[in-house]
Amino acid sequence: MQGINITITVLIASIVCGYLTAFIAGFCRLSNNIILRKLTGLYVEVFRGTSLIVQLFWLYYALPILFGFDLGSDFWAGVLAISLNYGAYMSEIVRGSILSVAKGQTEAATALNMSSFQRMRLVIFPQAVRMMLPEFGNYLIQMLKATSLVSLIGMTDILYYGDILRSSNLSQAPTVYLLVLIFYFILALPLIFLTRKMEGISKKGVASG
Template sequence: MFSNASYFIPILLRGLEVTVQVFLLGAVIAYFIAFVAGLGRTSQLGIIRFLATTFVELFRGTSLLVQMFFFVYALPLIIPGLSMSAFIAGALALGLNYGAYASEVVRGAVLSISHSQTEAAISLNMSKWQRMRFVIMPQAVRLMLPGFGNNAIELLKGTSLVSIISLSDMTFRATLLRSSNTSLSAQVEIFTYLLILYFLLALPLIFLARWLEKRASKGVSTT
């Protein structure tokens, strides 16, 4: 056992670039969606709150894997002429799904800011935009940081699902190796290496999340 590292690991690493690319694009989409939907759910306009809430509950209440299949296979049938690659579909599904979860982090952080600070900003004749930009968001972002760090780790782990839609990431390559190496020891070896590779990828995010938690705690304690 564990005697084929020089053969298995290079093959698994061929999918590393795809895993990282899907993660990065998914993260950009997720955090953009998090702010749009999160702030939308705090809006005073009922229609905006309704739309934001509907989006969040839809993507939190349905399977991420089903969402990927929907973007790859169903959406092009609903919208004729629309073609979406597995890479875009996977990253989009990840971004929208985890963005929906992260929007709760944004909403909770904004709502946690004391209303007295908003009243003080109003007394200084600040507009709604100025209150959000200069008073609420600088404090709320500190509260969002730990949640965003944890969300990034979850998103990275979720990238393994793109292998189901035939995107050649590390998990997809591990599956190919398993199909051509049927012995139990070889399969244990393959997925042990895969487990270690995902952990090594997640390790910087884990340390970043812990650092953000400490930074956020210091920020809150000084206010």
């Protein structure tokens, strides 16, 4: 199955972009600037309110018509859709964890004469990250599952090759799809263990920021 490269590339790109989006959006929603806050709020609601597959099609088919520019390739449409979608979900986690760090921590940091940037970087953030870890692990698996959608916009991932194999020999369909499922499961296994480990870390309380 040659498609495995594409699946992994899309997955990694989506994870990086998704986390980046999540942190940016999460911090924007906590900013003091009301316009920034409302705009990010709108972004999060829109992307959480519609389904990923619709966003994917919209970015792939509709966006180039609307604004007259292409995203370059189906690769970027896929990565963008997945990372914007899951970025929206995860930004809520970022926001929630930062808000749930005890208020006394902020006050103590202020009392120690830290700037607001230092406060966030040295005191609040390291504590918040620990709370984010288990949820972030779950979303890793979600994103892996989401990468299967990119075959619908013509990317040659595992599922795409599976489809081709199936149409070349119809009676092989069960084996082919079972293989595809197992491939995804093998990809997911390290993520599952990673998630469990992250949960352990966040419970033990030895996470480093």
